[in-house]
Amino acid sequence: xxxxxKGQTPHMPQESIxxxxxxxLNDRSRFTPSLCKISIAIGILAVLIALLxxxxxxxxxxxxxxxxxxxTELVKNNTLLQAKFNKxxxxxxxxxxxxxxxxxxxxxxxEKQRKQIDQLTxxxxxxxxxxxxxxxxLQNQTxxxxxxxxxxxxxxxxxxxxxxxxxxxxxxxxxxxxxxDQLCGLGGGWTRxxxxxxxxxxxxxxTGFRQxxxxxxxxxxRPESDGGSCTxxxxxxxxxxxxxxxxxxxxxxxxxxxxALSNDNPQRNNIDSSYVDGVSVTxxxxxxxxxxxxxxxxxxxxxxGQYSCPCTPGSTQQVPSFIGNNYYCxxxxxxxxxxxxxxxxxxxxxxxxxPYLPWFYRKFDTATTDYIxxxxxxxxxxHDEDVPVSxxxxxxx
Numbered sequence: 001x002x003x004x005x006k007g008q009t010p011h012m013p014q015e016s017i018x019x020x021x022x023x024x025l026n027d028r029s030r031f032t033p034s035l036c037k038i039s040i041a042i043g044i045l046a047v048l049i050a051l052l053x054x055x056x057x058x059x060x061x062x063x064x065x066x067x068x069x070x071x072t073e074l075v076k077n078n079t080l081l082q083a084k085f086n087k088x089x090x091x092x093x094x095x096x097x098x099x100x101x102x103x104x105x106x107x108x109x110x111e112k113q114r115k116q117i118d119q120l121t122x123x124x125x126x127x128x129x130x131x132x133x134x135x136x137x138l139q140n141q142t143x144x145x146x147x148x149x150x151x152x153x154x155x156x157x158x159x160x161x162x163x164x165x166x167x168x169x170x171x172x173x174x175x176x177x178x179x180x181d182q183l184c185g186l187g188g189g190w191t192r193x194x195x196x197x198x199x200x201x202x203x204x205x206x207t208g209f210r211q212x213x214x215x216x217x218x219x220x221x222r223p224e225s226d227g228g229s230c231t232x233x234x235x236x237x238x239x240x241x242x243x244x245x246x247x248x249x250x251x252x253x254x255x256x257x258x259x260a261l262s263n264d265n266p267q268r269n270n271i272d273s274s275y276v277d278g279v280s281v282t283x284x285x286x287x288x289x290x291x292x293x294x295x296x297x298x299x300x301x302x303x304x305g306q307y308s309c310p311c312t313p314g315s316t317q318q319v320p321s322f323i324g325n326n327y328y329c330x331x332x333x334x335x336x337x338x339x340x341x342x343x344x345x346x347x348x349x350x351x352x353x354x355p356y357l358p359w360f361y362r363k364f365d366t367a368t369t370d371y372i373x374x375x376x377x378x379x380x381x382x383h384d385e386d387v388p389v390s391x392x393x394x395x396x397x
Contacts, residue, residue: 153241154178155397158189174239179395184247184361190395193372194236198390208232212388214253221376221388228267228274230377237371238396244367248394249358250279250293251336258378258385259307260296260329261317265379269320274377278387284370289322291360293338294329295387311351336390
């Protein structure tokens with residue numbers, strides 16, 4: 001009987017329990033079946049222990065009265081142990097169910113968030129596609145407009161690209177300078193057709209003009225003449241640009257004794273001749289008046305004011321009708337002329353009060369592509385008077 005019991009492997013169920021415990025820790029989905037196996041293993045182990053104790057008592061001759069007490073205690077302890085184990089098992093099973101529910105809830109929440117993210121991603125992609133489509137359509141419209149309305153001027157560039165900056169542009173196989181800012185109180189898109197700045201050593205006088213150096217400053221005036229004359233016209237082409245507005249400025253110097261728009265000048269009403277001591281700006285053929293810049297050496301109204309600027313209080317000079325109010329006049333030795341600075345006190349309120357100075361501005365009722373001309377004129381010989389220019393700048397749109 002002892003050999004038969006010794007041949008048994010009482011420790012195998014314990015190893016099975018241990019293995020089941022490890023497997024429970026690694027895979028909670030098999031937790032509940034493992035608990036049942038553990039309960040059966042403990043019960044079997046308790047019976048084996050009881051039998052083993054009884055055998056030991058028999059061998060040692062402990063007597064029959066001790067066996068029922070020991071077995072009773074073992075059964076009692078086993079019952080208590082089984083009860084505690086069941087309680088722990090129930091608690092673990094409850095926690096396992098809670099954990100499983102938490103996992104399910106978490107998976108549901110994550111799936112819901114994933115769907116929301118997918119939905120937002122889809123909406124964002126759709127919005128990006130719409131923006132791209134709109135941008136493409138705008139580009140197509142711009143291309144269609146450009147093809148229907150070829151870009152010829154700075155005004156065309158400004159209309160199609162309102163954020164473009166002032167500077168040089170290559171348009172219609174030509175390089176042109178565009179002023180995209182405020183000029184003459186109006187918005188940008190001005191095309192420059194004429195420019196001279198004799199303070200720049202790289203520039204020279206127009207063909208037919210005579211170069212002066214007065215006070216170290218270079219300027220361009222009439223060629224040698226024994227009487228009244230004008231320089232050959234400096235002609236500025238518009239290259240087919242249609243315009244109805246002109247904005248420009250001219251600066252010059254008074255040499256000897258110019259007398260502005262003298263009433264004694266026999267050519268004073270002839271726009272094609274030396275009607276002014278100063279600068280004439282015209283357009284087209286026959287010439288149409290744009291602006292006149294007159295110069296007078298008079299600092300006071302001597303000789304009944306016949307040599308003073310016609311805008312000077314007390315002057316007796318009359319303005320030719322083709323000029324009207326489209327002129328500037330400055331007297332004395334103010335240098336440079338027509339810049340709105342250093343005017344004679346008596347002329348400030350009348351001759352130097354234009355809000356456009358140093359710029360002039362003309363607007364015409366009908367658009368034109370006429371070329372523009374600039375001439376320096378005087379009604380007497382070169383040694384008596386001249387009004388050379390040092391700067392001019394003319395824009396159209």
